[in-house]
Amino acid sequence: MSFNLxxxxxxxxxxxxxxxxxxxxxxxxxxxxxxxGAHVVVAAxxxxxxxxxxxxxxxxxxxxxxxxxxxxEPEQVDNLLKKTVEKFGHLxxxxxxxxxxxxxxxxxxxxxxxxxxxxxxxDSAFLCDVGAxxxxxxxxxxxxxxxxxxxxxxxxxxGLAAYxxxxxxxxxxxxxxxxxxxGHNINVNCVAPGFTATPGIRKAGYVxxxxxxxxxxxxxxxxxxxxxHVADAxxxxxxxxxxxVTGELMIIRGMLHMERSDDVNRDRxxxxx
Amino acid sequence: xxxxxxxxxxxxxxxxxxxxxxxGRCIAMTFAQAxxxxxxxxxxxxxxxxxxxxxxxxxxxxxxIVADITDPAQVDGMxxxxxxxxxxxxxLVNSAGGSTFGxxxxxxxxxxxxxxxxxxxxxxxxxxxxxxxxxxxxxxxxVNIGSSSGIKGEEHAAHFAAAKAAVINLTRSLAIxxxIHSINVNCVSPGSVExxxxGIPDMPDDEYSKRQKLQSADAGSxxxxxxxxxxxxxxxxxxxxxxxxxxxxxxxxRGSEWASAYA
Numbered sequence: 001m002s003f004n005l006x007x008x009x010x011x012x013x014x015x016x017x018x019x020x021x022x023x024x025x026x027x028x029x030x031x032x033x034x035x036x037g038a039h040v041v042v043a044a045x046x047x048x049x050x051x052x053x054x055x056x057x058x059x060x061x062x063x064x065x066x067x068x069x070x071x072x073e074p075e076q077v078d079n080l081l082k083k084t085v086e087k088f089g090h091l092x093x094x095x096x097x098x099x100x101x102x103x104x105x106x107x108x109x110x111x112x113x114x115x116x117x118x119x120x121x122x123d124s125a126f127l128c129d130v131g132a133x134x135x136x137x138x139x140x141x142x143x144x145x146x147x148x149x150x151x152x153x154x155x156x157x158x159g160l161a162a163y164x165x166x167x168x169x170x171x172x173x174x175x176x177x178x179x180x181x182x183g184h185n186i187n188v189n190c191v192a193p194g195f196t197a198t199p200g201i202r203k204a205g206y207v208x209x210x211x212x213x214x215x216x217x218x219x220x221x222x223x224x225x226x227x228x229h230v231a232d233a234x235x236x237x238x239x240x241x242x243x244x245v246t247g248e249l250m251i252i253r254g255m256l257h258m259e260r261s262d263d264v265n266r267d268r269x270x271x272x273x
Numbered sequence: 274x275x276x277x278x279x280x281x282x283x284x285x286x287x288x289x290x291x292x293x294x295x296x297g298r299c300i301a302m303t304f305a306q307a308x309x310x311x312x313x314x315x316x317x318x319x320x321x322x323x324x325x326x327x328x329x330x331x332x333x334x335x336x337x338i339v340a341d342i343t344d345p346a347q348v349d350g351m352x353x354x355x356x357x358x359x360x361x362x363x364x365l366v367n368s369a370g371g372s373t374f375g376x377x378x379x380x381x382x383x384x385x386x387x388x389x390x391x392x393x394x395x396x397x398x399x400x401x402x403x404x405x406x407x408x409x410x411x412x413x414x415x416v417n418i419g420s421s422s423g424i425k426g427e428e429h430a431a432h433f434a435a436a437k438a439a440v441i442n443l444t445r446s447l448a449i450x451x452x453i454h455s456i457n458v459n460c461v462s463p464g465s466v467e468x469x470x471x472g473i474p475d476m477p478d479d480e481y482s483k484r485q486k487l488q489s490a491d492a493g494s495x496x497x498x499x500x501x502x503x504x505x506x507x508x509x510x511x512x513x514x515x516x517x518x519x520x521x522x523x524x525x526x527r528g529s530e531w532a533s534a535y536a
Contacts (some may be wrong), residue, residue, distance in 0.1 A: 003302065005274050005504065006274055008506060010274055011276050083287035156390075178529065181527070182493065182532070211481065219455050221518070221520055222452060222453065224517075232276050232515040236515060238279075241277075241506035241507070242506065243503065244495070244499040244503035244526050246529045248525055250524065252518060253519075254452060255448070255520065255521075258452060260393070
C-alpha cells in the first residue's frame, strides 16, 4: 500500500499566502495550514492582528510573515507576493479569503456602494489569483489557488445584493481560471461557507445555541459552521489529496436551515426521537 | 492530520473486490491506512479475499462479505455480518457500480434495468440498511460514488448516466432526511478513471480513443484521466472528521476534463 496520510493530506514545507488571515476564517485557515506543515504568510489590513497570528504560527515551529495588505490595491498585492518570494523563494498556495459584506437598502444604494463591495470581494480575488498564478507558472511546479466565496453567492440574499453578486462572480471566475491554469498544473477551486460562527460573530453577540428551548440537544449537522470546518476543507484543497480536483465548488454547510425552519420546529417532537 | 484519520472506525466498502476500475479496492486500502477496520463487500469471494489479505498483511484489519447489493435480503445480511464482525458501522462507501456501453436506441430493457438496479437501487438499499444501524448508533458517514456522467450526460452510456444522476440527487435527499440523526451523506463523482496499465475496463476502443482526444495535449496531468487514488482521497475526506459539517454535497474529481463538456 503506497498511500500515506501525511504525504497525501499534509502540507509539509509548502508556502502559503492567506489573505484576510488576521481573524475569523482566514486565521483558522492559516493555523490549520501551519499545523499541516506549511509556512504561512498572513495578509490583511490590520498589522496588529497579523502579528498575533504570525506569532502563533511560529510557536508551532513553522515560519510566518505578517504583511499588512489592502488586497484591493494592485501595488500592495504585488508587494505581498514579492515579499513572500523574497523570504521563501517560492509560492505553492494562495488562499484569497479577504472580503466582507454590508450593503444599504437597494433604494438607497449608490454605484459607489456597489463598486466598493465588488472591489473588496471580487477584484481582490482577481488581483491575488492572477498575481499568484504568474509566479506559479514561472516556477513551473504547479500550485493551488483557493478562493473563498460564500453561500451568499448561490442563495437568495435580499439584503446583500452586491456582496452576493461579487461572491457569485468569484465562483465563476474560479472555473475560468481553472481552465486557464490546468496546463500549468495549478488547481483552482472555490470554497463557499455557509453561516460561520467566527469569534467576531460571537463577540457581536451571537453564540450558537446547542440546546433548544425544550432542552434537547441540537444535532451537530443543524448547527452553524465553526471556522475549523472551513479550514479543514481548505487543507484538503491545498494538499495532494485533491490533485485531480479543479474548477470545483465546495459548499461548506450543514442543514442549519432546517433548524431555522418553522415547519421543522413545529414538527420537531415528531422528527427527533 | 488527525482530522483526516479514521482511527477505530469501521467502514463498509461495496464493490471493494476490485472487479472493474479498482476504485473500491483502492478506497478499502486507503481507509485501512487511515486507521479504519474494513468490511469489503462484493460478489466475487476470491477477489474480496485478495483485498482482505493485502490489508491484513499490511497490519490493517479487514473482513470480506460476499453479497449482491441488488438483493435486499443479501444487503440486510451484509449489515448483520458486519455488525457481528466489528460491533459497529461508522462509514459506508457505495462504490459498487458499473456499466455497459452502447447507443441509447439499442439499449435492451434488461440492460437498462440491470444498470439502474446495480448503480441506483443497490446504492439506495445499502444506504437504507446501514442508516438504520447508524441511527441506532447516533450517527455515521455515507459516501456515494457518483460519476461526472451523472452531470454532463454520456453519449454511449445513457443508462449509466441516468442512474448516476439519480445517485447524486439521492445523496441530497438522504442528507436532508438524516441530518437530524447526524449522518453525513455526500457523493464523489469521478470523471474518467484509468487503472494504471489497464486502461478503462470494458470501454469500446472508439469511445476510449475519443476520450483521449478530448484530453487536451497541453493540459498537463490535470488533463489526463484520474486514478483510483484520486477518488479514494476524496472519499476519505468525506469519511473523515475533516468534513463533519458537509452533507448533501457532490465533489467532482475529474481534473480539467469538465472543460470539454462545456466547450
